[in-house]
Amino acid sequence: MNLYVELAVTARLLILVQSLMVSHRPGTRVNLTETQRALDRIVTRRNRNRRRAIRRRERVRARITDVVSTP
Known part of the structure; x- marks a missing residue:
């Protein structure tokens, strides 16, 4: 080169x-152009919502498991 x-x-x-x-x-x-920025916000929001849903499911699962395990 x-x-x-x-x-x-x-x-x-x-x-x-x-x-x-x-x-x-x-x-x-x-x-970033406005379109790229908008797409970036959408992706960020989707990732954040996915993480929230995962944490929510884990909390529910832990609550159910805790109730079942205690006599």
Whole structure:
């Protein structure tokens, strides 16, 4: 690879890494369009809801197990 191509590849990789970095606030990635931001919010919400549902099921299961195990 010549130097120009290597620099171009490095620059693209840096841009890709920066765009994938997420701050503490969801949807604030670097250089996201409104559509990408909206999709990111949807994915974040789905993941959060999935985790909540899993925790809810675990609490219910623990409650049922606890009731059954105590005489």
